[in-house]
Amino acid sequence: MEVETGAICAFLGPNGAGKSTTVKMLTGLLKPTSGDALVAGHNVASEPLAVKRIIGVLPENLGLFDALTVEEHLYLSGPIYSLSRAETRSRTDQLLRALALENGRSTFIEHCSYGMRKKTALAMALLHNPRVLFLDEPFEGIDPVTSKTLRGLLTKVAARGVTVFLTSHILPIVERLATQIVMIREGRAVWNSRPDELPKSLEDVYFDLVEWPIEEDLPWLGCSPS
Amino acid sequence: MAYRGGSALAGLLSILSALGRVTYRNLRKLGSLAGNNFFLFVFLLLGQSGGFLQVVLGLLLLFPFSSDPLRSIPSERLQQWPLTPRIALALRLASVWFSPVAWITVGLIIWTKSLQFAAAFVGISALFYALSSLFTWVPARAPRLNILAHVPDFGGPIGGLVRKNARELLSILDPYAGLVLTLSATVYRFASSKPEPDAFMILSMLVALTLSTYALCLFGLDTASGFARYHLFPLRGWQILLAKDVAFLAVLLILVAPLHLLAGLAAGLMALTVGHHASVRYRVPQTHWRFTGGAPLTSGLLQAFLMFSAGTLVARTSAWVLLPCVAMFAGSLWYFGKELDRSAE
Incomplete structure (x- = not known):
């Protein structure tokens, strides 16, 4: 499987299919047991630091510290990626504005809502201007305005040559945004194409190839208690 | 819809049993102090001569001892449960006995036969409870007063x-x-x-x-x-x-x-x-x-x-x-x- 530079690749599949595991292996959180994976020409197993320097990641568990505020996460992150103090501050201000986080910038993460945490982790992924973005379920748990902002942002950075690899369960968003769609089932890719090559709507192809919804009647639900 | 009769008692017992499990786990965490070098040093090496250090540690231990057991249930969850005022009161009264402070107080009364000494202990515990509540309340509501924010x-x-x-x-x-x-x-x-x-x-x-x-x-x-x-x-x-x-x-x-x-x-x-x-x-x-x-x-x-x-x-x-x-x-x-x-x- 290959993803071209500047593509927005949506990696789809049911819960437990291996999407997050794949992202973890590509970002250095999990060691591959066999096979090879290259990110921007760097082998993830033998050159983990080189890979980590050029990628931005929104991990499944967000990767945030309870003891830091929203803005302190970005102040911490900048110097680690060799950004100057001034550049870090300037980019932090812009990102917090773009993601509507300005009002909560001094709030400790343990006191933030899930949406705020997710946006903080997103800002950390973008701060150092990565060449490849790995986003694990970026649209889940955020408000519609931020979702639209994020979609616009991803389209813009992809047009500038940044490769985006994302997982999501929100098929309508994926259908509008992605330039490549990969579906997996039980750890194996069952579809890999551009969206315009899909024979039917993304949802229908997904149900056909990946998982058909179970229609289970729960007769006790909605009946008056005896 | 509130619990009634037998189901009310079953609900109360179910909450108390969960509370008991949480208290037991917390006490086990306190038991892990056996793995704290300073505690080992004070209690094993200094023995009788370590009176001052033992008082210091005893006072510091009052922070975890003084927590309100009912606070281990998220307040939103507690408010959502259909508890009648009588059951809520029973829960409040029963939960007090899950606090180590209650047992230490009873122990002090039996041991010293002095109500005043036990009352003083409860007073100090209440003070430490208020202080530890401040530690959690202040950072959430008044971030500027959070001392740790100034590191x-x-x-x-x-x-x-x-x-x-x-x-x-x-x-x-x-x-x-x-x-x-x-x-x-x-x-x-x-x-x-x-x-x-x-x-x-x-x-x-x-x-x-x-x-x-x-x-x-x-x-x-x-x-x-x-x-x-x-x-x-x-x-x-x-x-x-x-x-x-x-x-x-x-x-x-x-x-x-x-x-x-x-x-x-x-x-x-x-x-x-x-x-x-x-x-x-x-x-x-x-x-x-x-x-x-x-x-x-x-x-x-x-x-x-x-x-x-x-x-x-x-x-x-x-x-x-x-x-x-x-x-x-x-x-x-x-x-x-x-x-x-x-x-x-």
């Missing part, structure tokens, strides 16, 4: 991580036990007409001992989310460990500065040299506003031996003794940094 960025590539680690260290009770010792020693230095010079060297190492168990659990306060972030940063394992060590040494040096700085530094370096092993291999989880515990006993004993040896040597001979301490520390940092690099899931 500065240490600068450089890992400066932000050092700040985070210093905040974590200051959110456990160990450094406050050290602070009580430092303040007491400082009062002794100024109040005594002829203070014993060796006392400050020993106290300096005792302060280091209060922090030493944390050196065995450097990742104990990191959540799974935070720990994952370490592996996403383009940092080597030794840099992540160094950020922990700098925070540890910064807090320790502030505490031992009025006592014997070099002896404290040597002891701190030894605590970290031994501590890297357990910190990287076991990652024993810790709880905020509690004492550190649960660390391997053998590592704690080795730590205490090396800390007292290095501290005494530096104080009695020359500051050059610090050089081998630094070398051992650097070797441990490099070796266990490599191990941390390999510890991605």
